[in-house]
Amino acid sequence: MKNFTNLICLFAFLCMAGFVHAQTPFDAIMMKQKELCIAVIYDYGKFDEYWEGSYLRENQTIAEVSRHTIAPMVAVGLHDKLNFYFSVPYIKTESSEPNGGLLEGAEGFQDLGFALKYEIINKELGKGRLAALGAVGYATPLTNYLSDYRPYSIGNGTNELSIRGIIQYKLDIGLYARVASGYYFRGETRVERDYYYANGSYYTDWMDVPDAWEFNGVIGWWLLDSSLKLEGSYYAQNSTSGDDIRKYNAAQPTNEVDFGQIIFSTQYFIKPVKGLGVLAYYSQMVNGRNIGKSTNIGGGLTYQFGI
Amino acid sequence: MKMTTMKKNILIFSICACWCMLLVASCDSDLPRYANYSAYDYNKLDEDGGAWTPVLLTSPNQITITAPEDVGSQAYQAELASLKTTISNLNDGQKNAVSYWTNNPIIRWNEIALELAAKYNLIPGPNPDGTYTLPNPATPEGPSPFPFAHPAYTSRMLAYLSVAQFDGLISAWHYKYQFNRLAPYQNDDAIETAYAETMLPSYPSDGAVIAASSKAILSAMFPLEKTYLEERAAEHLGSLLWSGSNVESDIVAGEFLGAEIAKVALARASKDGMSKAQCPKPVSDSIKQSAIDRFGWYWQNLEIPPRPVGLAPLFCNVRMWSVPNVADVRPGPPPAIGSAEFVEAVNELQHLQDNMTEEKRKIANWWSDGLGSYTPPGHWNKFAKDFIIKYKENPLRSARTFAYMNMAVMDAGISCWDAKYFYHYPRPIQAIPGFKTILGTPNFPSYTSGHSTFSSAAAEILSYLYPNEASLCEAWAKEAAESRIYAGIHYRFDAEVGIQQGKDVAAYTLAKAMNDGAD
Structure with a gap:
């Protein structure tokens, strides 16, 4: 009962502050009960080529499209084995000048994201520990942003439920390997036209946003007495349905979106200030379908403390 | 003890995940691909429709069709017998076609036209050297496929489609009431129509006029879609039998009329200056x-x-x-x-x-x-x-x-x-x-x-x-x-x-x- 009251208070606080998660529902890190982590991440992504179906092309109508994201996040240890996450990204998109389309970019709060991560197994195995975790996430649009305005749309504009299984083996010397796989159930997004073409006619203002599988393979190392983490990973997402962007035409939420990206990241916990960490990452999309060949860099601050 | 706890944890997680999946899955619905309507009772038959002024034809009987066999004739009775056999052996695909095409297939052909407009309304992109290659009707497959169905092109495509359908049906109405051969189900109690019964004479078949004229006009406007349009027309013509609306000779006469009116319309189109x-x-x-x-x-x-x-x-x-x-x-x-x-x-x-x-x-x-x-x-x-x-x-x-x-x-x-x-x-x-x-x-x-x-x-x-x-x-x-x-x-x-x-x-x-x- 006490935990439940705390949770309510926390929700109220989070909603007011507009925060989200920092330890993520993707990794194998668990926070102890009554620990809280707040973080702010800034991400800058850009692309000047995109895959139209499987064909990689450029398009001077949109020139180079950039995307700035500020994502406040909160993670909470509800229990030693159950963590809660919350995030509200603010996104701004635009084209570089000059461009042939002269279209406005877009900006605003994107989706309210919640997630729960549960540690199912954590046991010693050989010279390390084996952990298995499961996560469930839910995201829902926070504002009435237009999903049908690609490439400037700030999101899919649909409710999204994700489930994910994570297995990690970490050697006592700090080296670890992790694989995760998940599935995104995506609903429909309401667009601002009542007819559209997606391999045939649709007489509705709802578009079905395809579900997707994800896969993540990670190798990392905790160094300097577990204060520095270095990680390299491959992350892929593949839609289970959807149409291709048509020739020299705009993308739309019904598209099959597939991509694979290489990510390098590092996180450093600054010992003199207990609980404070900095993180930075770089990612490059290496393959894709109906998505920009994006290069991203990001960084942020995390602060973890007991409550 | 430890093992039991772990199992319980897995169980709780699984239940939670399944519940969430159901929550999202239940939101999925079939999005409409065409107008959701069923065959209906016409509000009126427009018995005098054959006397309306056509757009392109100089008169409703400019295209002539032969008189049908009498309902008492052996040939017509054989057609009725054949129709009964056909109707009693419909598969699911044929039944679906009957409910899709309905007794107002003008709607469906208009939707097909709009779908092709949307499919072909793509502006040619630049070549690597900065030039643009425009669609060419002589080589419709491209590099830029023909046509680019922009608003002007689409307005013209729809005008020719609708005018051909309209003139074809004025002519059909003219002959329907001239020959006055009623629908198969009016001539044989053993035949039931899938649509509302009507006293509209069925020779020539209005559905076949629509199918043949629409197919011809749209094939000219979207030359890469000929095969697709042929398939749609074949299904539509089939549905006229499967629904008990027409016998074969109704359809043959209607197809002829539809094809002929399309020629008249396309002759105008070929020299209207669009090229x-x-x-x-x-x-x-x-x-x-x-x-x-x-x-x-x-x-x-x-x-x-x-x-x-x-x-x-x-x-x-x-x-x-x-x-x-x-x-x-x-x-x-x-x-x-x-x-x-x-x-x-x-x-x-x-x-x-x-x-x-x-x-x-x-x-x-x-x-x-x-x-x-x-x-x-x-x-x-x-x-x-x-x-x-x-x-x-x-x-x-x-x-x-x-x-x-x-x-x-x-x-x-x-x-x-x-x-x-x-x-x-x-x-x-x-x-x-x-x-x-x-x-x-x-x-x-x-x-x-x-x-x-x-x-x-x-x-x-x-x-x-x-x-x-x-x-x-x-x-x-x-x-x-x-x-x-x-x-x-x-x-x-x-x-x-x-x-x-x-x-x-x-x-x-x-x-x-x-x-x-x-x-």
């Missing part, structure tokens, strides 16, 4: 120079790389349906660049850009009907379709609605394009430094607005045909015009003059509609 609408650069440059000489301004394409020629500069020369001379309906000139009226319009656009609301954004998008869509003429065909279903019109009446509306819409397009290239007025993105839009600016001059002209012409015709819907149609046209200002791609005067222009053009079509014998 020259997309002129070469020197002609385009001379049109631009004329505007500079006359007015001191000019429109230019701002894409990268720039398109050397705007869209269909000589669409203005295409033969109109009802207006004798395109200059008769040409509006007066737009405000001079820099004039007080121009500055006022620019200020409005800048104010809108700085104060965009979700409501205005939605209006801009709702009417955008841009690249990849069925275009504004397609949008108005959707409205017409909804009225046809609402008022339970028979196929002849339905074809009349589409024919007059689409003739007026095409004429409106021709008139609008005439104004566009005559005045060659710059778009807001060209005239206002740093201006940005929320929809892509089209590749043709600003004045007057195509959306406004198309929409008000369509609204005029629909208001006449469906007086109860007049205020609705007028409001739609006004909103469609307004939407272009919100989108940042037209000045208010483009929209307002376009609305009046559409009305002026539609008046010529209305005069015909009022005197065709149907009302």
Whole structure:
């Protein structure tokens, strides 16, 4: 009962502050009960080529499209084995000048994201520990942003439920390997036209946003007495349905979106200030379908403390 | 003990995950791919329809068909027997075809036309060397597939489709009541129709007229779709038997009539001037120079790389349906660049850009009907379709609605394009430094607005045909015009003059509609 009251208070606080998660529902890190982590991440992504179906092309109508994201996040240890996450990204998109389309970019709060991560197994195995975790996430649009305005749309504009299984083996010397796989159930997004073409006619203002599988393979190392983490990973997402962007035409939420990206990241916990960490990452999309060949860099601050 | 806890944990997680999956899965629904309606009782049969004035035919019996076998004849009785066998052995695909095509297949062929418009409404992109290759009907497969079904092309495609259907059905009605051979189920109690029973004579089959004429027109307009259209027509013709609507000889006569009327329509299309609408650069440059000489301004394409020629500069020369001379309906000139009226319009656009609301954004998008869509003429065909279903019109009446509306819409397009290239007025993105839009600016001059002209012409015709819907149609046209200002791609005067222009053009079509014998 006490935990439940705390949770309510926390929700109220989070909603007011507009925060989200920092330890993520993707990794194998668990926070102890009554620990809280707040973080702010800034991400800058850009692309000047995109895959139209499987064909990689450029398009001077949109020139180079950039995307700035500020994502406040909160993670909470509800229990030693159950963590809660919350995030509200603010996104701004635009084209570089000059461009042939002269279209406005877009900006605003994107989706309210919640997630729960549960540690199912954590046991010693050989010279390390084996952990298995499961996560469930839910995201829902926070504002009435237009999903049908690609490439400037700030999101899919649909409710999204994700489930994910994570297995990690970490050697006592700090080296670890992790694989995760998940599935995104995506609903429909309401667009601002009542007819559209997606391999045939649709007489509705709802578009079905395809579900997707994800896969993540990670190798990392905790160094300097577990204060520095270095990680390299491959992350892929593949839609289970959807149409291709048509020739020299705009993308739309019904598209099959597939991509694979290489990510390098590092996180450093600054010992003199207990609980404070900095993180930075770089990612490059290496393959894709109906998505920009994006290069991203990001960084942020995390602060973890007991409550 | 430890093991038990772990199992419980897994169980809890699984239950939670399953519950969430159900929550999302239950939201999935089948999105509509075509109009959701069933066969209905026609509100009337229009028994005198054979006496209405056709558009292209000089008389309803210009195309002759032979008299049918008498109902008592051995040949007809054999057809009835064969039909009974067919109906008693329908598979699921055939049953689905019967419920899909219904007893007003005009709707379905119009939807097929709109779908192909949307499929082919893709603007050619640049080549690596910065040039553009335009679609060529002689090599439809490309590199840029033919056609580029832009609004002007689509308006013309729909006009020919609807006119062929309309004239074909006037002729069919004429012969139906001349020969007066009733439907199979009226001649044999053992035959039941899947649709509402009617006293409309079934020779020649109106459905077959629609299938054959639509297939022929659309195959000419979308040459890469011949196989697809052949399949659709075959299924439609099959459904006429499977539904008990027609015997084989009804269908054969209807197919002949439909194919013949399509030839008449396509003969007109082949020399209406459309093949020259997309002129070469020197002609385009001379049109631009004329505007500079006359007015001191000019429109230019701002894409990268720039398109050397705007869209269909000589669409203005295409033969109109009802207006004798395109200059008769040409509006007066737009405000001079820099004039007080121009500055006022620019200020409005800048104010809108700085104060965009979700409501205005939605209006801009709702009417955008841009690249990849069925275009504004397609949008108005959707409205017409909804009225046809609402008022339970028979196929002849339905074809009349589409024919007059689409003739007026095409004429409106021709008139609008005439104004566009005559005045060659710059778009807001060209005239206002740093201006940005929320929809892509089209590749043709600003004045007057195509959306406004198309929409008000369509609204005029629909208001006449469906007086109860007049205020609705007028409001739609006004909103469609307004939407272009919100989108940042037209000045208010483009929209307002376009609305009046559409009305002026539609008046010529209305005069015909009022005197065709149907009302």
